[in-house]
Amino acid sequence: MQAQRGMYIGGAWRPAEGQDTIAVVNPADEQVIGYVPAGTAADVDAAVRAARDAFPGWAATPQAERAALIGALRDGLAARKDEMAQTVTAELGAPPALAQTVHAGLPVLVAGSYAELAATYAFEEKLGNSTVYFEPVGVVGAITPWNYPLHQIVAKVAPALAAGCTVVLKPAEDTPLTAQLFAQVVHEAGLPAGVFNLVTGLGPVAGQALAEHPGVDLVSFTGSTAVGRQIGAVAGAAIKRVALELGGKSANVILPGADLAKAVNVGVANVMSNSGQTCSAWTRMLVHRDSNDEAVSLAVDAVAKYAPGERVGPLVNAKQQARVRGYIEKGVEEGARIVAGGPESPLGKGYYVSPTVFADVTPDMTIAQEEIFGPVLSILRYEDEADALRIANGTVYGLAGAVWAADQETATAFARGMDAGQVDINGGRFNPLAPFGGYKQSGVGRELGPHGLAEYLHTKSLQH
Numbered sequence: 001m002q003a004q005r006g007m008y009i010g011g012a013w014r015p016a017e018g019q020d021t022i023a024v025v026n027p028a029d030e031q032v033i034g035y036v037p038a039g040t041a042a043d044v045d046a047a048v049r050a051a052r053d054a055f056p057g058w059a060a061t062p063q064a065e066r067a068a069l070i071g072a073l074r075d076g077l078a079a080r081k082d083e084m085a086q087t088v089t090a091e092l093g094a095p096p097a098l099a100q101t102v103h104a105g106l107p108v109l110v111a112g113s114y115a116e117l118a119a120t121y122a123f124e125e126k127l128g129n130s131t132v133y134f135e136p137v138g139v140v141g142a143i144t145p146w147n148y149p150l151h152q153i154v155a156k157v158a159p160a161l162a163a164g165c166t167v168v169l170k171p172a173e174d175t176p177l178t179a180q181l182f183a184q185v186v187h188e189a190g191l192p193a194g195v196f197n198l199v200t201g202l203g204p205v206a207g208q209a210l211a212e213h214p215g216v217d218l219v220s221f222t223g224s225t226a227v228g229r230q231i232g233a234v235a236g237a238a239i240k241r242v243a244l245e246l247g248g249k250s251a252n253v254i255l256p257g258a259d260l261a262k263a264v265n266v267g268v269a270n271v272m273s274n275s276g277q278t279c280s281a282w283t284r285m286l287v288h289r290d291s292n293d294e295a296v297s298l299a300v301d302a303v304a305k306y307a308p309g310e311r312v313g314p315l316v317n318a319k320q321q322a323r324v325r326g327y328i329e330k331g332v333e334e335g336a337r338i339v340a341g342g343p344e345s346p347l348g349k350g351y352y353v354s355p356t357v358f359a360d361v362t363p364d365m366t367i368a369q370e371e372i373f374g375p376v377l378s379i380l381r382y383e384d385e386a387d388a389l390r391i392a393n394g395t396v397y398g399l400a401g402a403v404w405a406a407d408q409e410t411a412t413a414f415a416r417g418m419d420a421g422q423v424d425i426n427g428g429r430f431n432p433l434a435p436f437g438g439y440k441q442s443g444v445g446r447e448l449g450p451h452g453l454a455e456y457l458h459t460k461s462l463q464h
Contacts, residue, residue: 003034003176007043007200008183010050011193017042022173022200027093027314027351036176039201041209044168047197048215051139051166054194059136059164061192067119069191070161074111076185077154081108084150084181091175092149093313093350098274107154109432110448117453118162129464134457136164137241138217141210143203143231144179145223146172146316147277147373153182155436155447156220157196163456165218168197170210172223174316176200203227208234217241218456222279225371225397225441232444243445243455245279245437247371248399251392252282254295255385255414257406258426260287264295266427267402268302268377272355275313276324276375280400280422280436284361284368286388289381296339296359296379303340303377306355312375314351321351324374331358331367336378363391371397385414393419398439400424421446 003024006013016037024034037043058066077084084107085099094103123134142156153169160167171179183198199206203223211219211234218241221231225246235242252267254260270282287295306312315321328343341356353374361368361378368378382388392401398419404426405411415423421438435451437443445455 003036004180005037007037007039007047008180008187008196008198009043009047010197011187016040017046022176022202024091024174024177025317026090027316028309030349030351033090034177036180036200039170039199039206041205043199043201044170044206044209044213047168047199048139048141048210048213050194050197051168052215054192055136055138055166058166058192058195061164063119063121063123066162066164067115069189070111070118070158071115072189073158073186073191074108074115076189077111078108080181080185081105084178087178087181088149088175091177092146092316094274095311095313098313102274103148103150106432107150110151110154111158113432113449114158114162114453117450121162121450121453127461130461131464133460133462134454135460137456137458138165139215140165140167140456141213141216141219142167142169143207143210143219143221143223144169144171146174147274147279149175149178150182152222153179155452156222159447159453160220160456161191161195162453165456166195168199168210168216170199170201170206173200173202211235212238214238218243220445220455221245228443243447244443245445245447246441246443247397248279248281248438248442249284249369249371249395249397250280250282250400250402250420251284251286251418252402253286253388253392253404253414254288254291255388255403255405255410256288256291258404260291260295261298262427263404264298265302268299270402271377272303272306272312272375275315275353277316277373279371282400282402283372283377285377285379286382286391287379289383292359292379292381296357299357299377299379300340303355303357306375308346308352308354309350312352312355315353315374316351318351320373321353324353324372324376327367327370327372327374328353328356328376331361331365331378334365334367336361336365336367341375363394369395389414389417396441399437399442
């Protein structure tokens with residue numbers, strides 16, 4: 001796709017206020033594929049004003065009409081699925097099959113779910129002698145990450161629009177072309193001018209300006225816990241609403257009696273997908289001490305299928321590549337045993353990291369505590385169920401997890417004890433209507449489905 005030279009503000013592409021640009025690099029071959037404007041506080045201000053102006057009209061738009069426009073947006077995403085997938089492959093390095101099914105396909109499902117919810121959601125309820133109204137919060141500042149560039153945009157923009165809010169989007173600087181393509185789809189879908197606005201730029205400049213802007217009523221951010229903490233502090237100081245979807249160190253707990261081969265194979269696939277650049281990835285595999293050797297052997301066999309440059313793409317940039325390789329070196333230094341992969345770069349060019357499996361990992365090691373965000377799996381042994389639960393809950397994060405057991409009841413009982421916002425039982429399928437978000441330092445608030453829509457609503461009660 002052709003990079004746009006401007007910002008999408010007030011229903012039109014307009015030149016950026018400044019001259020600075022951001023180079024977009026294909027991480028598979030390290031070539032520059034385009035440039036986008038590096039937005040400033042002035043661009044953000046123009047976008048917020050456009051969103052403010054559009055808010056009263058959009059908030060007053062009947063539910064059915066909002067639903068129809070979100071449906072048109074979904075249809076536009078479906079029609080341009082191939083182009084979306086190619087763009088994600090070009091700027092993120094996602095293998096084409098993954099780009100098609102997950103990066104381009106999943107957002108169509110999510111947008112569709114919000115087209116339906118926009119039409120059916122109950123924006124009022126009766127409680128005793130009160131009528132409770134759910135009203136749109138106002139202008140939403142959405143700051144999205146690079147790891148799922150389209151999915152994360154849709155998971156914020158669609159529910160905000162369904163709720164009656166207007167939006168200013170600041171996408172990650174590594175993957176802005178996907179966001180520009182999304183803005184084109186919004187335009188073609190016929191959303192009123194100013195309801196959706198796009199400002200590309202650097203996080204510390206444009207992202208900061210959006211989070212701090214007094215005209216923004218809610219900031220929704222997905223990214224690292226470190227940046228989330230800063231955004232939460234800025235929002236807290238201004239007493240503005242905030243939704244934060246942050247890091248994770250999710251546990252994949254395999255209980256005795258579970259189908260070990262299936263649990264290990266699905267677990268490895270989960271971590272290797274998207275090159276491990278998934279906040280909810282099950283990067284810690286917990287196995288009973290009696291099954292440890294078999295699990296390690298199964299994991300080594302499973303990871304051999306993930307060839308860099310084929311099933312596993314590069315990391316998004318050189319900095320991430322260096323960071324992940326640093327974690328692998330740290331694992332070795334602290335006494336974990338590499339059974340697959342390692343810190344060496346597997347290919348001559350591109351920001352690739354070898355799919356890596358560590359055995360003999362103990363809960364206190366850095367690789368068992370910190371989010372690596374690469375294709376690195378740590379296998380930890382446990383003694384009994386109580387020990388497994390203690391290890392699973394023993395990090396600052398609580399985003400997701402998985403439990404495998406001989407029966408549903410045992411797995412569910414264990415999952416209920418986990419400090420995590422979303423747990424898959426015996427390979428339970430992804431559900432786009434289920435709330436997604438974390439406990440502890442994994443964030444505040446929920447995305448997807450009706451719980452995701454509720455984030456964008458104020459509550460007002462009238463007593464009769």
